[in-house]
Amino acid sequence: MIHRLRGVDEFKRNPIAVQNSQLQYLLRNGRKTKFGKEFFFDKIDHYSAFSKHVPVASYSDIQPWILRAVQGESDVLWPGILKWVAKSSGTTTGRSKFIPVTAVAMQECHYRAGRDMLGHICRNNPQTQIFTGKGIILGGSHEVSEWSENIRTGDLSGILVQNLSSLARFLSSIDLDVALLADWDEKLDALAKQYLSKKVTNISGVTSWMLILFQYLLEREGKKSVLDIWPDFEVCIHGGVSFQPYRTQFQKIFPGDQVKFYESFNASEGFFAMQDRNDADDILLMLDYGIFYEFCPFENQGEDQDQSKNLVPLEGVEIGKKYILTISTSSGLWRYQPGDLVQFTSTNPYRVKVVGRTAHFINAFGEELIVENADRAIGKVAQKENAPVKDYTAAPVFMKDGAAGRHEWYIEFENPPENLERFMDELDLELQRLNSDYEAKRKGDLLLESPRLKIVRNGLFTSWLRSKGKLGGQNKIPRLQNDRKFMDELDALGL
Numbered sequence: 497m498i499h500r501l502r503g504v505d506e507f508k509r510n511p512i513a514v515q516n517s518q519l520q521y522l523l524r525n526g527r528k529t530k531f532g533k534e535f536f537f538d539k540i541d542h543y544s545a546f547s548k549h550v551p552v553a554s555y556s557d558i559q560p561w562i563l564r565a566v567q568g569e570s571d572v573l574w575p576g577i578l579k580w581v582a583k584s585s586g587t588t589t590g591r592s593k594f595i596p597v598t599a600v601a602m603q604e605c606h607y608r609a610g611r612d613m614l615g616h617i618c619r620n621n622p623q624t625q626i627f628t629g630k631g632i633i634l635g636g637s638h639e640v641s642e643w644s645e646n647i648r649t650g651d652l653s654g655i656l657v658q659n660l661s662s663l664a665r666f667l668s669s670i671d672l673d674v675a676l677l678a679d680w681d682e683k684l685d686a687l688a689k690q691y692l693s694k695k696v697t698n699i700s701g702v703t704s705w706m707l708i709l710f711q712y713l714l715e716r717e718g719k720k721s722v723l724d725i726w727p728d729f730e731v732c733i734h735g736g737v738s739f740q741p742y743r744t745q746f747q748k749i750f751p752g753d754q755v756k757f758y759e760s761f762n763a764s765e766g767f768f769a770m771q772d773r774n775d776a777d778d779i780l781l782m783l784d785y786g787i788f789y790e791f792c793p794f795e796n797q798g799e800d801q802d803q804s805k806n807l808v809p810l811e812g813v814e815i816g817k818k819y820i821l822t823i824s825t826s827s828g829l830w831r832y833q834p835g836d837l838v839q840f841t842s843t844n845p846y847r848v849k850v851v852g853r854t855a856h857f858i859n860a861f862g863e864e865l866i867v868e869n870a871d872r873a874i875g876k877v878a879q880k881e882n883a884p885v886k887d888y889t890a891a892p893v894f895m896k897d898g899a900a901g902r903h904e905w906y907i908e909f910e911n912p913p914e915n916l917e918r919f920m921d922e923l924d925l926e927l928q929r930l931n932s933d934y935e936a937k938r939k940g941d942l943l944l945e946s947p948r949l950k951i952v953r954n955g956l957f958t959s960w961l962r963s964k965g966k967l968g969g970q971n972k973i974p975r976l977q978n979d980r981k982f983m984d985e986l987d988a989l990g991l
Contacts, residue, residue, distance in 0.1 A: 497615035504612060504772075507783040508845040512811050519543060519788040522824055528575045531561055531830060543809055552792070552807065552822060552831045555593050562594055565828070566647055573828025574598050582652040582764035595764040597655055601827040605785040606656055609760070609767035610700075612782065616772045617731055617758060626697045626730050632687070633657055634701025634709060652764045653701070680967035684712045692717070696726040700760075702736035704887070704972065708958075710749055722749050735760035737972045738850075738867065740875035744884045745910060761850055765834045766825050769848055778841040778849050783810075786826035791819035794837055794854075807831075815840050818866075820854055837866065858976045860892035861901050861943050863934040865927065867975045873926035874907075880922065883913035887957040889986070891977040893948070902945040906952050906986060920949045952991045959989050 507514040523540055526532040540546050551557070558573075565572040566581055573596060580602075582595040618624055635653025648655070671690055677683040687709060699706055710722050719725055732746070732755060739746075739759060746757065759779055761769040766787050769779040781789070790807045795818070807822055821836040823829060835856075838848040851868035858865045870890065878885045886908040893902045905920070913919040924947050928935035937944040961967050963985075974982050 497611065497618055500608075500611055501615045501619060503784060504615075504780075504782075508780075511783055511846055512809075514783045515788060515810050516543070518784065518786065519546065519824070521786065522788055522826065525575055525826070526828075526830070529571050529573055529828065530564075530569075531573050531828065535830075547790075547807065550824075550831050552833065553829075554833060558829065558832060559594075561828075562596055565596055566594060568646065573830070574600075574826065577646075579647055580655050581647060581649045582655060583649045593764075594649065595652075596827045596829070597652065597764070598827045601766065601786060601825060602656065604826060605767050605787065606652075606762070607661070608785060609762065609770065609782065613700075613733060613758060613760060613770050616770065617756070620772075620774045621730075621756065624730060625728065629695035629697035629726075629728050630691070632691060632696060632699040632701075632709075633660075634687075634699060634705055652762075680962075684709060688713055688716060692725065695728055697728050698731040698733065700733035702972065703734040703739050703742055704737055706732065706734060707742055707745060707886075714749065720749070721751055723751070723754065729755060731756050731758060733758045733760055735762055738871040740871040742885075743875055744879045745886070748884065761836075761848075763834055763836070765829055765832065766823060766827070768821070768823075768836075769850075778847040781810075781846040781848055783846070788824040790822040790824075790831065791838070792822055792833070794818040794820055810846060813840050813843065813846075815843060818851060839868075852976075856974065856976055858890065858892055858903065858978055860894065860978055861937050863931070863937045863944060865903075865931055865934050865976060869927055869930045869934070870976055873923055873930055877919060877922045877926055881913040881915075881919050882911065883919060884910040886910050886954075887973050889957075889974055889977065889982060890947075891980050891983045900941055900943055900945045903947040904983070905947055905949050906956075906983065906991070907949060908952050908954065908957055912951055916949055916951070920947055923947065950991060952986065956986060956989060956991065960986060963989065 523532075523537055523546070527537040529537075532538075535550050537549075540549055561573050562581075565578040568577065570577045572578070576598070578596050578598065580597040580599075582597050583593070614626070617626065633653070635651060635657045648658075671686075677686060692713070699709075713725060714720065714722065717725055723729055729750075732750075734757060739757065756774055759771040760767070761779055767782065767785060768787070769781045771778075772780040783789075789810055791810075791813050792807050813819065816839065818837055818839050820833055821838050822831055822833050824831055833854070835854045836850060837852045837854060839851045841847050841849055849868065852866035856867055870888075874885055874888060888905060888907040890903050890905045893904050905923075924938070928938055934944075938946075957973050958967070961973070977983070
């Protein structure tokens, strides 16, 4: 780990040189592919030529290339034959996305990231005893694909668990049959039987699913704190969804300061950033994982059909500005936009916050409310009102019969607030403090009236996930929507 952390320190010192070397590495391999021949990779030797010849891609743009690869054609997006595909249903539609995961990306991106995360934890906490016990890797499953028996599809976490090294399996004491169970309820019981009697020191997984596991174990064992079950527990490595709305609940089940919380920013498309300091609220962009980064200013979205004119490489970003993440990777995703919004907090080194999704915000009345605003506001108010939030979503109620529009919030509480009206008033004021556009639209109730709250039944969001076959893995609840489709689906399940 010490040796590897020297590499991290190197890209901190020379970020632009390291990123340029990543681009050259990708281009050398890309020239051997059909995609590379289509877009003249043999004529590309520097960034300006790359940005000129290669178009910015959404999933629909790159999907035909991915389908060729999953149907067995070789050298399509990356040299060789594809064997693993991460299946992602996204958060705003039920349509599945299939993201290629190459062997080199597994090793040089995802597994390297896991080692780097542990390295940062050890560097920051030199007295750690994390390796004296076991770690739980909370992931999904995979299956033979519908196209070919030689390709397997599933959650990225399931793919990574299947291909773990023998050392990683030893450190986690992982039972593949349990780790890859598709039925979430069955997996909870199996994980309890596997780990309750062991010395567990750490866990990694999607924030919301970790919390569900902990709550299941506490109820099963009749305990109030996870430390009553695993007294040597040290670290939660969380990602997938914002930690902010869940912070109060985690503090409740992990009292004191024994447990450290570390954020990861990873997806089916790659592992992008990780928390490299204790108690930090931003994360370090990892620059040597076989990923070349570009960034499109969010305010330019939709202004120009050719987004490549707006993109900047790493050296062109500004602190405080919101950008659409754009990546080229060793899995063969070229200038691809996975849909994440990031905001830079530092350029020495390059650190970011994940502030939302390009399709995951409310802008029905010009309020431009993003997930970061919602997560921070609801987390702060829930803590102040001693009303921990399990899950939530929000959507607009559109103008009708001369009335102004408003936002409606469906919230599942662990403990509902004593005063619902005060809770929403405080949430409204906090959102106005965090977002000037929202504040302007709320002024005088002219465009946007005060938000409305519906407390939903315990387990409603889990029921929705179950109805979609999305329990467990990396699936998550849509937070902010510009239409009422998700709300209507929740209504149909019975609030």
